[in-house]
Amino acid sequence: MRYLPNSFHTRQEMLEAAGFRAPEELFAQIPDSLKxxxxxxxxxxxxxxxxxxxxxxxxxxxxxxxxxxLGAGAYSHYRPAAIDALLSRGEFFTAxxxxxxxxxxxxxxxxxxxxxxxxxLTGMEVANASLYDGSTAxxxxxxxxxxxxxxxxxVVARTLHPEYRQVLATYVRTLxxxxxxxxxxxxxxxxxxxxxxxxxxETAAVIVQSPNFFGIIERxxxxxxxxxxxxxxxxxxITEPLSLAILKPPAEADIVCGEAQSFGVPxxxxxxxxGYLATREKFTRQMPGRLVGQTQDREGxxxxxxxxATREQHIRREKATSNICTNQxxxxxxxxxxxxxxxxxxxxxxxxxxxxxxxxxxxKLVSEGAASLPMTGAFFNEFVARAPGAAExxxxxxxxxxxxxxxxLYRFYPEWxxxxxxxxxxxxxRSIVDQTVQGxxxxxxxxxxxxxxxxxxxxxxxxx
Amino acid sequence: MKxxxxxxxxxxxxxxKLIFEHSSPGKCGVDLPPLDVPPVSAAEALGxxxxxxxxxxxxxxxxxxxxxxxxxxxxxxxxxxxxxxLGSCTMKYNPRINEVVARLEGLAxxxxxxxxxxxxxxxxxxxxxxxxxxxxxxxxxxxxxxAAGAQGELTGILMIRxxxxxxxxxxxxxxxxxxxxxxxxxxxTISGYQMRPLKSDAKGCIDLGELSQAMSQDVAGLMLTxxxxxxxxxxxxxxxxxxxxxxxxxxxxxxxxxxxxxxxxRPADFGVDVMHLNLHKTFTTxxxxxxxxxxxxAVKKFLxxxxxxxxxxxxxxxxxxxxxxxxxxxxxxxxFYGNFGMAVRALAYILANGPEGLRQTTEDAVLxxxxxxxxxxxxxxxxxxxxCMHECVLSDKxxxxxxxxxxxxxxxxxxxxxxxxTTSFPLIVSGAMMIExxxxxxxxxxxxxxxxxxxxxxxxxxxxxxxxxxxxxxxxSRLDEAGAARKPVLTWKP
Numbered sequence: 001m002r003y004l005p006n007s008f009h010t011r012q013e014m015l016e017a018a019g020f021r022a023p024e025e026l027f028a029q030i031p032d033s034l035k036x037x038x039x040x041x042x043x044x045x046x047x048x049x050x051x052x053x054x055x056x057x058x059x060x061x062x063x064x065x066x067x068x069x070l071g072a073g074a075y076s077h078y079r080p081a082a083i084d085a086l087l088s089r090g091e092f093f094t095a096x097x098x099x100x101x102x103x104x105x106x107x108x109x110x111x112x113x114x115x116x117x118x119x120x121l122t123g124m125e126v127a128n129a130s131l132y133d134g135s136t137a138x139x140x141x142x143x144x145x146x147x148x149x150x151x152x153x154x155v156v157a158r159t160l161h162p163e164y165r166q167v168l169a170t171y172v173r174t175l176x177x178x179x180x181x182x183x184x185x186x187x188x189x190x191x192x193x194x195x196x197x198x199x200x201x202e203t204a205a206v207i208v209q210s211p212n213f214f215g216i217i218e219r220x221x222x223x224x225x226x227x228x229x230x231x232x233x234x235x236x237x238i239t240e241p242l243s244l245a246i247l248k249p250p251a252e253a254d255i256v257c258g259e260a261q262s263f264g265v266p267x268x269x270x271x272x273x274x275g276y277l278a279t280r281e282k283f284t285r286q287m288p289g290r291l292v293g294q295t296q297d298r299e300g301x302x303x304x305x306x307x308x309a310t311r312e313q314h315i316r317r318e319k320a321t322s323n324i325c326t327n328q329x330x331x332x333x334x335x336x337x338x339x340x341x342x343x344x345x346x347x348x349x350x351x352x353x354x355x356x357x358x359x360x361x362x363x364k365l366v367s368e369g370a371a372s373l374p375m376t377g378a379f380f381n382e383f384v385a386r387a388p389g390a391a392e393x394x395x396x397x398x399x400x401x402x403x404x405x406x407x408x409l410y411r412f413y414p415e416w417x418x419x420x421x422x423x424x425x426x427x428x429x430r431s432i433v434d435q436t437v438q439g440x441x442x443x444x445x446x447x448x449x450x451x452x453x454x455x456x457x458x459x460x461x462x463x464x
Numbered sequence: 465m466k467x468x469x470x471x472x473x474x475x476x477x478x479x480x481k482l483i484f485e486h487s488s489p490g491k492c493g494v495d496l497p498p499l500d501v502p503p504v505s506a507a508e509a510l511g512x513x514x515x516x517x518x519x520x521x522x523x524x525x526x527x528x529x530x531x532x533x534x535x536x537x538x539x540x541x542x543x544x545x546x547x548x549x550l551g552s553c554t555m556k557y558n559p560r561i562n563e564v565v566a567r568l569e570g571l572a573x574x575x576x577x578x579x580x581x582x583x584x585x586x587x588x589x590x591x592x593x594x595x596x597x598x599x600x601x602x603x604x605x606x607x608x609x610x611a612a613g614a615q616g617e618l619t620g621i622l623m624i625r626x627x628x629x630x631x632x633x634x635x636x637x638x639x640x641x642x643x644x645x646x647x648x649x650x651x652x653t654i655s656g657y658q659m660r661p662l663k664s665d666a667k668g669c670i671d672l673g674e675l676s677q678a679m680s681q682d683v684a685g686l687m688l689t690x691x692x693x694x695x696x697x698x699x700x701x702x703x704x705x706x707x708x709x710x711x712x713x714x715x716x717x718x719x720x721x722x723x724x725x726x727x728x729x730r731p732a733d734f735g736v737d738v739m740h741l742n743l744h745k746t747f748t749t750x751x752x753x754x755x756x757x758x759x760x761x762a763v764k765k766f767l768x769x770x771x772x773x774x775x776x777x778x779x780x781x782x783x784x785x786x787x788x789x790x791x792x793x794x795x796x797x798x799x800f801y802g803n804f805g806m807a808v809r810a811l812a813y814i815l816a817n818g819p820e821g822l823r824q825t826t827e828d829a830v831l832x833x834x835x836x837x838x839x840x841x842x843x844x845x846x847x848x849x850x851x852c853m854h855e856c857v858l859s860d861k862x863x864x865x866x867x868x869x870x871x872x873x874x875x876x877x878x879x880x881x882x883x884x885x886t887t888s889f890p891l892i893v894s895g896a897m898m899i900e901x902x903x904x905x906x907x908x909x910x911x912x913x914x915x916x917x918x919x920x921x922x923x924x925x926x927x928x929x930x931x932x933x934x935x936x937x938x939x940x941s942r943l944d945e946a947g948a949a950r951k952p953v954l955t956w957k958p
Contacts, residue, residue, distance in 0.1 A: 001821040003557050003748075004828055005906035014831055014907055018838040026830045027728055029697045029851060035729050040599055044818030048561050051812055059570030061585035063578040070575040073799060080494055082530050084567070090544030091537040094558050097754035099550075100874065100884055101945075102938040106540035107753035110533065113483050116955040120520050126954045130755070132611035135799045143654075163799045170772075170795035174625060174656030217513060246506050248515045259799075266567075269586040270576035270800025271611070272756030284952060290754065294956075295948035297940040307948040313614070313650035314889075318659045323650035325614040326744075330752030333533075340483050340529045341493035344521035352506055353499050359509070360501035378510055399579070407577050430500040 001045070067432045068404040071382045071423025072213070073134065073161050073239045074270065075262040077350075078427055083264045083337050093330055097290075101305045107329060108304035111292040114336045121241060122256040123249025124278035128289040130332040131324060134259025135164040137275030138207065138237050139171035140288040140322055141255045144279075145205035145233040146177060147321070148286050153178045153202045155232075157190045159212035161239055162412035168207075177204075188216035188375030188384070196226050203232040209258075210236055210250065211243055213412075214421065215358075215382030216375055224252035241276075243380040245351035255279045264338025265331050274331035285311060288322030350426060354381035358424040361433045370440030374419065382423040384409065388444035391418045398439045405436055480535040483522045484956050493526040520958055539939060540753070541883050547909050549836075551855045551886035551898025552645070552693060554723045554745035556829075559816065562748065562809035571808055576800040580785050586804065587784035590776045593807040594760070596814045597741060600822075601719070602732030603762035607771045608802040613720060615797060616740025616759030617651035617687075622794045623738055623763065623770040624685050624714045625655060630792070635684035635713070641670055643693045643890040648718060657684060664892055668694040668848040670704055679707060685714040690734065691721045693890040693898070695833060695852035705735025714738065719762075722746040723902065724830060724854035727823030731762075738763045743803075747810035758806035772797045828903035829854045832910060836899055839914045843921040847893050854902070860895035863921065866928045870895045873920055875942065876934035880916035 006014070011023070020026060027035065046054065068076055087093060091106060098104030098111075111129040118127035131137040142154055154172065156165060158181045169179060180198055185191045190208055199206060206227040210218035220236060227234040233254035238244065242262045250256055261273040279287060285308060293307030313320040342350060358381040365371040371385040387394045391408050398405035406420035413419070424433065507514045524532075542548070548555035566572060574586050594606040610616035621638065628634045638652045641662045649659040662678060665671035670688065679686075686708045691697045698704065705715045717731050717739035723746045725731070731739050743749045743758035751757075763771065769792035777787045786801070817825060830853050837846065837856035845861035860870040874884030874897075886898035901910060923931050935941065 001817060001824055003559060003816070004821075004824060004903055005909075006828060010907045011828070011831060014835045018831065018834040020831075020834070023827050023831070026827060026834065026851070029699060029853070030729050031699060031702070034702060034733050036602075036727065036733075039819040040727050040822065042596055042599055042814060042819045042822070044815040045821050046815045046818070048816075051561055051565060051816060054815065055565035055568055055571065055808070055812065058585040058588055059568040061588070062570035062574045063582035064570035064573055066578075066582065068575050068578070070577050072577055074576050076573075076575065080526075082493075082526060086530065086533040086537070088563065089534065089537040091540035091542045092533075093563075093750040093752050094542035094544045094548075094555075095540045095753045096548070096550060096553050096555060096751040100541075100878065101943050102875070102935050102940060103539070103541035103878055103883065104753075105939065106536035106538065109480075109482065109536055109539075110753075112954075112956070116482075116484065117521070119955050120518055126952075132615065132756075133799050135796075136611065136615070161799070163796060166796035167798055170622070170797050171654075173795070174622065175654075176656075217510070219513065244515070245518060246515050247510070248513050266572040266805075267575050268566075268572050269574045269578075269583065269804040270802070271798075272758075272803040272805050273799075274756075284954070291952070291954055293948040294953040295944045297943050299941060301940050303940045303943045305943050305945050305948050307945070307952055307954075310949070312646075314646035316650070317646045318649035318653045320646070320650040320653075323614045323618060323647055323654050324612075325645075325647045326612045326755035326757045328752075328756045329754035330750065331756055333753065336483075337529060337533055340522050340524060340532070341526060343487075343492050343523045344518050345490075345523065346492045346494045346496065347518065347521070349496055352503070353496060355506045355509075356499055356504045357501055359504040378513070395579075399582075404575065404578060404582075426496070433501075 069406045072407045114332045121244040122278045123251035125281040127278035130327040131275035133273045135167035137257040141235045141257045149204045151204035155206045157208040160209045187377035199230045205233045207235045215379040216377035220250040245347040263335035274328035361424045364437045387418045389447035487522040491523040548883040551900040556902040557904040558750040562812045566808040593811045601762045602730030604765040605768040606762045609772045610759040612757035613742045613759040614647040620738040621655040626770045636682045639686045679711045687716040689718040691853040695855035701734040743810040748813040749806040749809040758803040832901040855900035858897040876931045878935040879937045
């Protein structure tokens, strides 16, 4: 076996030195009745070329030849080559949690830089060194808000990513926390009036996503006013943080969290990604997850350590702020490298490109009479389009042209049978957008009553 | 001659600033392709929500970024650097081929919402990995959803709770031995249970009498690690499970130490009802400086309906699909389908080894730990004197008498070129030195490590203050951790 460094002869020598006569004796403490007396029924062994062949065969049964208009919490952006080159350095990817700071300064300083970059983007004062993903970061933020306010009721926008809402439900169910959902208004933004009548003195937090699941940018300030009036905390979830390069950060929020996969982490069929969580300084000690802090060595030189560990499970055990042990360090490193490469100008230029491309696509869809946009609110790189007929037909036809034409919202919002969530990043070329628009237009032509009828059929999107 | 060098140290990579301190206006590390559509002015369209600047954000060239992170990387110690005997963490070799296959187009690039018929390859990886893990543990069903071990614990305990609720009473407590990892009690709390500690017996194992007394009708189950954190196999595990079951509770096994068992014994045969595995420990997915991990959960048949959604299943005609239609599920515990990229790597590891390779791996891991223990026990105290499994726990008892503790010895090991063992854990051993060499350590390297620890013991006899000053060979000396916590500086400020 190529990964094992000791030869048969060496093993014999070691067995003898350790006082064993035969390898079986190593397992003498396991009762015989509990031992496995046959080989595991597993495939392999495989040589390296065989492995490559196996996985290449597997990888071929995929959508790798397709261009994707899918977003919805997993965004396909170009990843500069330097990211993987740097992540592949063994000193980074084969190290563990930096418990021994003197020989982990590389990871620690990079995480310190990550924390700083996240605060700069979100407008918050402190950020942790990452959490599992956007959904668990949201659940952790909700638990954190409950701890701070000592309240047990959450008010959640129905425009928060449906899977995030499902995860939140799993996390709080056994803790007796009530979750109420708030609808959206015609613009696609959170319905402020409903929010106002729902929050009360028992509300721990209001959770709202921006841009929300429909791509619509929320106006955070009025939501914060309503939230803070009842003494609750505002949690703003951002799943496409590239938007923060050209959108005002939600500085009125108390916790900003979400998913940072957009920053140099591949979509990889859903993971690994990286959650982030940022907040105000005064809540630092209630935060979940690892924190890296700056300090000095004995000679006064700057160095970095894991800090405030008394919040964490390995010290606090059952009284910890969270059960989380690992972070997503390598993904956070990818994000750090990505953000440093793009920098202030690159990130803003990229965000502007995404904005232009998505708006160009939306404009074409409407002007060709091929689709309607049921929501009037401002959006970033993702928007809802209503197909002029059966969305399944449209998606199938686009698939014939090697295009994944967006997410059919029916999956999460059964009342929306022909609405698609379309994401246009910099990786979608103009010709793909044109092909997509033509697909919509062909469907419109073949569907009686469109497009004239479409114009008057704007969905109000008002849901309870 | 006066040293005139002010800003550089002997090695340029010993002196690297923060990326923000390299920044100057106008630099950028990427060039974007030209926009192929008419520009739409975001400033105009967005009005008051438009942001004109990201204050403090770095501006550096590609070369500066590459140098910066390359230099930072040289300050790290990884498995690739040398022996990393961090007990309980299973720091084994991370095969390079795993990284290659996980980055293949089609595996690294598929969108989680791609239609299932176009995601058959990814679904097959998940399905096959789950099946392999079921075979390795002997359990009936596996979910790859949990993002890490601690989330696997949460998932497992929630399933226990859901099952007990179905029986009519979720009960109140979970029993946890005092030797357990900190995540266990924390996961229990977050699952809505209270934890009750279980005192270990003189051999460091679960005390059946103690368990019998604690195992009341209010107790939902027992959460144990096997082999436990002393590296000792719970010999009475079958009796323990039987007792818990006879009182209506369930048994959760923390599979963090599965590297001691693969191919040798299967938790399903121990009476375990639900357990998690750590793909980043036993199955060679890289630790990455602290994640991403992956903590699959394996269950017996009767708990299968409670697994998180979605599950990956296969139709009789061989088509893979995601099943969301599971009325008894505990729900979703993270987005999409878990840390898929970690499943690819773990599967590559399992396939590379095959059954014989995995069994040999386990044997080597256990042999290495016993070899280290046998060759150090005359200079370091061995609190529980018996053969160990994949890790051994020594203590600083003799050295503490000279004022040197486990943490100091660990720091001195750094000067000898090794990553330290785990210090001060498990908590039931005062001054614990928890050593897990894994199968990846060669005899030559172990001998050097043993020599280092023996030499340090000698140093402590002769000149303890020297060890207390360690490390002295690193770029920086011991850091002021108390100061960092007292006045936290968590971000860079201009």
